[in-house]
C-alpha cells in the first residue's frame with residue numbers, strides 16, 4: 001500500500017487548472033434563500049463515520065461525508081485498519097479522506113496513498129485534541145505552531161493533485177491568542193481549498209460552548225469555503241450557524257450518531273423553510289434494523305452488533321419503554337436475536353398506540 005511516489009513529482013500539476021471542487025458545498029438545483037442548497041456534512045468521527053454510517057447518513061440527506069481520521073504512519077505501513085478506512089465503495093461519494101500525523105513528509109506520502117483511493121478530496125486533521133495525538137504534534141498539536149502547520153499544508157497541497165482541505169479548531173488554548181483568523185488566510189494562501197472550523201479550542205476538548213463567531217470572522221477574511229462545526233444539534237442550530245457566520249456549509253458530528261434524520265431535517269429547513277417532524281416509531285425501528293444488518297454485513301458478528309449499540313439509544317429515543325428495549329438489546333451479540341427483539345418490541349409499541 002505504501003507509495004514510493006517522490007513528493008516533488010507533483011509540483012508540475014499546479015500549472016493545470018484546479019480540480020472542480022466548490023460544487024461539493026452546494027446542492028445543485030436548489031436556489032432560493034440564503035441557506036438553500038448549502039451543504040450539510042457528516043463530520044469525521046473515529047469508529048463512527050465508517051462506510052456503513054456514511055451510506056446511512058447520505059440516504060438521510062448528508063451532502064458530503066468525511067472518513068474517520070486515518071493515521072499517516074499506519075497507512076504507510078500498510079496497516080489493515082488504515083487500509084479499510086480509506087477504501088471507498090463506488091457509491092461512497094462525495095467523501096473526503098481525512099489523514100493525521102505529525103511529520104509533514106510522512107503526511108505528504110500518506111496523502112499520495114489516500115489520493116490513490118479516489119476520494120473527493122483530502123482533509124488534514126489539525127483539530128484532534130486527544131493528548132496522545134495532540135501531545136505528539138499531530139491533530140490540534142499543529143495549532144501550537146501555526147507556521148509549521150501552514151508549511152505542512154503547503155507541502156501536501158504541492159504533493160497531491162486533488163484538493164486539500166484542513167479541519168482545525170479556533171486555537172490551542174485560552175492562554176494564546178486565537179490564531180484562526182490569520183491561519184485561515186495563510187492556509188488559503190498556500191492553496192488549501194476549504195477550511196472546517198470546530199469552534200472550540202483544543203484545550204476545551206468537547207466541553208464548553210462552541211463559539212461560532214470565530215467561523216464568521218474567518219469567513220470574512222478568505223474566499224475559500226468555510227465550514228462551521230461544533231454544537232450543531234438540530235436543523236434550527238444549522239440555520240442559526242449559517243445565519244450568524246455566513247459560512248458555506250455546516251458539519252454535524254455527535255447529533256448524527258443518535259439521530260441521522262438530522263440531515264433530512266436540516267435539508268427541509270434550509271431548502272424549504274419547513275420543520276420536518278420527528279421520525280415515526282416504525283422509522284426508528286427500521287433504522288435500528290438497517291444499521292445492525294449493514295454493520296454485521298460489513299464487520300461480522302459480534303463486532304457489527306457491538307459497534308451499532310452506541311447509536312441505538314438515540315434511534316429508540318421517545319419510544320414507550322425505550323430504555324427497556326435498549327437493555328434487552330445489550331444482552332445479545334447475535335444479529336438474529338436483536339432483529340427478533342426489535343420486531344417484538346415494534347409489535348408491542350404499535351399495539352399499545
Ligand SMILES: Cc1cc2nc3c(=O)[nH]c(=O)nc-3n(C[C@H](O)[C@H](O)[C@H](O)COP(=O)(O)O)c2cc1C
Pocket residue numbers: 043044045046047048067068069098125127128167198229230231232251252253254255
Ligand atoms: C466519537 C468522535 C470521534 C471523532 N473523531 C474525529 C476524527 O476522526 N476526525 C476529526 O477531525 N474530528 C473527530 N471528531 C470531532 C468531530 O468531527 C467534531 O469536530 C466535533 O464532534 C464537534 O462537532 P459536533 O458538536 O457536531 O459533535 C470526533 C468526535 C467524536 C464525538
